[in-house]
Amino acid sequence: APSGAAMRTEISTAAAFVTRLLRAAGGIGEEQLQCFRECLQEALREHYKHHWFPLVPSKGSGYRCIRINHQMDPLIGKAAGMIGLSHERLFQLLPSELTLWVDPFEVSYRIGEDGSICVLYESPQPGGKTTKPLESRSSCKEEWRIGRASPSKNYSMMTVSS
Numbered sequence: 001a002p003s004g005a006a007m008r009t010e011i012s013t014a015a016a017f018v019t020r021l022l023r024a025a026g027g028i029g030e031e032q033l034q035c036f037r038e039c040l041q042e043a044l045r046e047h048y049k050h051h052w053f054p055l056v057p058s059k060g061s062g063y064r065c066i067r068i069n070h071q072m073d074p075l076i077g078k079a080a081g082m083i084g085l086s087h088e089r090l091f092q093l094l095p096s097e098l099t100l101w102v103d104p105f106e107v108s109y110r111i112g113e114d115g116s117i118c119v120l121y122e123s124p125q126p127g128g129k130t131t132k133p134l135e136s137r138s139s140c141k142e143e144w145r146i147g148r149a150s151p152s153k154n155y156s157m158m159t160v161s162s
Contacts, residue, residue, distance in 0.1 A: 006052065006054060006104070007045070007048060007052050007102075007104065009121065009123070010102050010103070010104065010105075010106075010107050010121060011041050011044045011045055011048070011102065012041055013102075013107045013120050013121040014040075014044060014066065014100055014102045014107050014120070015037050015038075015040040015041040015044065016037060017100065017107075017109065017120055018037075018040060018066075018076060018094075018100070019033050019036055019037040019040070021093070021094055021095070021098075022036065022093055022094065025092075025093035025094070027093075028083075028085075028093075032083040032084075035082060035083050036079050036080060036082065036083050036085075037079075039078070039079035039082045039083075040075065040076065040079035043075040043078050043079055044066075044075060044102065047064075047075060048064055048102070051063045051064060052064075052104060053104065054104040054105070054125075054126075057103045057104040057105055057106070057125065058103065061101060061103050064101070064102045064103065065099060065100065065101050065102075066098075066099070066100040066101075066102065067098070067099050067100070068091075068094055068095065068096065068097065068098040068099075069096075069097055069098075069099075070096070072087045072090055072091065076090065076094075077090065095111045095112070097111060097112050097113055097115075098110075098111055104125075105122065105123045105124070105125045106119065106121065106122050106123075107119070107120045107121040107122075108120060
């Protein structure tokens with residue numbers, strides 16, 4: 001399969017997540033959101049084309065990482081520009097600290113510098129190796145709904161047991 005098909009799920013998961021954050025912030029029309037999502041998927045596909053290594057999933061991870069940290073990730077900025085959203089507006093709508101890792105077989109994110117890492121998408125790797133030790137992560141998929149504050153440590157411990 002061409003690498004484009006191979007990374008489709010990971011890319012659409014990442015684009016859908018950012019779109020969901022924008023939708024949750026409110027004030028953007030559904031049509032614009034769809035356009036944003038498609039533009040972002042396209043931008044990610046282009047950006048990752050030669051940086052996708054299913055046999056070595058962590059290789060190129062830094063390059064693929066989407067990051068908002070007092071400066072807007074250029075790929076998100078580009079997609080937002082297509083629907084007329086300025087960087088200033090994006091900073092109001094999205095968390096000010098967001099890291100999204102888009103790797104083969106796994107898409108995860110962290111909000112806040114010391115937030116927990118939450119897994120959005122995970123599929124077993126061929127060969128059955130897991131990429132990261134599971135203890136370091138909690139499956140707190142909806143954590144962003146709680147608001148911008150990093151949850152306290154015991155909050156993450158509680159979600160793991162559920």
